[in-house]
Amino acid sequence: MDLLLHSLPLLARGTITTVYLSAAAVVLATVLGIVLALLQLYGGIVLRALVEVYLYVVRGVPLLVLLFAMYYALPYANVRIEPVTGGILVIGIYFGAFMTEVFRAAVLSVPKGQWEAARAVGLTTPWILRDVVLAQAVRMAGPPFINTCVMVVKGTSLVAIIGLADVTYVGKQIVERTLAPFEIFGAVALVYFVICFALSRVGRYLEGRVNYAS
Amino acid sequence: MPANEIEIRGVSKWYGDHQVLKSISTDMKRGEALVVIGPSGSGKTTLLRCINLLDDFQEGEIRIGGEAMGYTLDAAGKRVRRSETEIARMRAKLGMVFQSFNLFPHMSALKNVALGPIRVLHTPPKEAAEQARAMLARVGLADKADAMPGQLSGGQQQRVAIARALAMKPTAMLFDEVTSALDPELVAEVLDVMRQLVQEGMTMVIVTHEMSFAQAFAHRAIFMAAGEIVEQGEPAALFQDPQSRRLQAFLDRFKQGYKL
Numbered sequence: 001m002d003l004l005l006h007s008l009p010l011l012a013r014g015t016i017t018t019v020y021l022s023a024a025a026v027v028l029a030t031v032l033g034i035v036l037a038l039l040q041l042y043g044g045i046v047l048r049a050l051v052e053v054y055l056y057v058v059r060g061v062p063l064l065v066l067l068f069a070m071y072y073a074l075p076y077a078n079v080r081i082e083p084v085t086g087g088i089l090v091i092g093i094y095f096g097a098f099m100t101e102v103f104r105a106a107v108l109s110v111p112k113g114q115w116e117a118a119r120a121v122g123l124t125t126p127w128i129l130r131d132v133v134l135a136q137a138v139r140m141a142g143p144p145f146i147n148t149c150v151m152v153v154k155g156t157s158l159v160a161i162i163g164l165a166d167v168t169y170v171g172k173q174i175v176e177r178t179l180a181p182f183e184i185f186g187a188v189a190l191v192y193f194v195i196c197f198a199l200s201r202v203g204r205y206l207e208g209r210v211n212y213a214s
Numbered sequence: 215m216p217a218n219e220i221e222i223r224g225v226s227k228w229y230g231d232h233q234v235l236k237s238i239s240t241d242m243k244r245g246e247a248l249v250v251i252g253p254s255g256s257g258k259t260t261l262l263r264c265i266n267l268l269d270d271f272q273e274g275e276i277r278i279g280g281e282a283m284g285y286t287l288d289a290a291g292k293r294v295r296r297s298e299t300e301i302a303r304m305r306a307k308l309g310m311v312f313q314s315f316n317l318f319p320h321m322s323a324l325k326n327v328a329l330g331p332i333r334v335l336h337t338p339p340k341e342a343a344e345q346a347r348a349m350l351a352r353v354g355l356a357d358k359a360d361a362m363p364g365q366l367s368g369g370q371q372q373r374v375a376i377a378r379a380l381a382m383k384p385t386a387m388l389f390d391e392v393t394s395a396l397d398p399e400l401v402a403e404v405l406d407v408m409r410q411l412v413q414e415g416m417t418m419v420i421v422t423h424e425m426s427f428a429q430a431f432a433h434r435a436i437f438m439a440a441g442e443i444v445e446q447g448e449p450a451a452l453f454q455d456p457q458s459r460r461l462q463a464f465l466d467r468f469k470q471g472y473k474l
Binding site for chain 2: 111113114116117118119120121122123124125127131132135136139
């Protein structure tokens with residue numbers, strides 16, 4: 001108990017780093033996801049091909065390998081990125097691919113009749129996208145979006161390996177000094193669980209909102 | 215102003231090798247209610263969708279209020295599609311109602327009706343909302359302004375869809391089998407609204423299977439089969455005294471209905 005109390009400030013700081021990394025990576029991944037989904041759906045053939053390449057590369061390479069590439073390989077190319085920024089970039093870009101799928105599927109889930117009804121009223125494509133298609137797609141995307149956010153939060157734990165002081169890294173450090181893995185890693189696991197559980201609850205709430213009538 | 219609201223001249227359309235419209239021509243006077251009947255696959259819905267260019271057509275010309283819809287000739291005399299903006303502007307002059315309503319499910323009935331005027335006619339939102347209320351009252355749904363489409367019955371949704379089209383103050387209305395997806399007891403409330411429009415002198419193209427409605431209220435009927443206009447004329451005459459064997463067969467099947 002004493003041990004946990006002493007570790008608490010450190011774990012709290014690690015938690016803040018984890019939350020910060022997660023939030024920043026989610027923002028980056030979401031922006032990437034929306035933009036790339038729209039490019040893939042409505043862009044020219046070149047843009048569509050580029051997005052495809054990005055999706056295949058990112059989906060085909062583990063997140064850990066991408067982190068290693070950023071941390072160990074880029075310096076050889078004389079590109080130095082500060083680890084926190086680098087971590088956010090890599091995680092954001094990695095999960096951006098998943099977000100692209102989330103938003104692409106959501107846009108495609110809007111029935112063709114919605115486009116036709118909007119066209120028949122005389123709306124031009126930008127307005128149709130904004131008022132009719134994206135307005136509905138965003139609601140449809142809610143639950144899978146939250147799901148991907150949960151994956152991002154858990155994915156940030158990998159940055160411990162490149163030495164970023166997130167809650168996993170801090171936990172490992174404390175365990176090395178105190179030799180109390182059960183208590184400390186239990187606490188670390190609890191941190192992730194609480195964040196992800198809260199997200200899931202939000203997801204449930206959004207799921208209810210997809211049903212417009214209620 | 216031209217006397218004809220809609221002019222259709224030699225319109226042909228192909229899906230690959232398959233010709234779905236074969237040089238269709240017909241003119242519609244202002245205030246005329248035209249009913250289009252025919253077996254499924256006859257091209258009647260396609261023709262309707264060509265009028266507001268939801269479907270492209272490869273040959274011929276459709277004029278709305280004298281203006282060629284969808285296509286124009288470039289300097290070299292080649293037929294080119296107009297810009298999306300121009301097409302959207304012309305579509306706004308035509309109201310269309312679909313078989314499956316296609317209301318925007320995330321907007322209240324009022325917003326469904328007000329969206330077009332706000333975005334296309336640039337009506338100030340407050341004014342658009344007032345007009346939308348008036349339109350909803352016109353289709354008998356004054357009390358449903360704040361309801362979401364999912365809370366309305368099929369007949370009510372379809373009436374909102376009619377109000378949405380009317381809110382654009384169209385010069386003509388297109389109806390694509392608008393009662394086909396409705397429970398029988400809800401058909402009448404939609405047909406009532408359409409009858410009212412006929413009587414108010416709205417120019418209407420109505421693709422339908424409601425023969426008794428066609429006979430009672432339409433000014434003219436067209437029978438299509440295999441992409442062609444086979445017969446046309448005053449509805450009662452057409453239905454009672456069909457000249458072609460194809461129309462005869464079509465009507466017979468209708469009269470028989472479902473028999474064991």
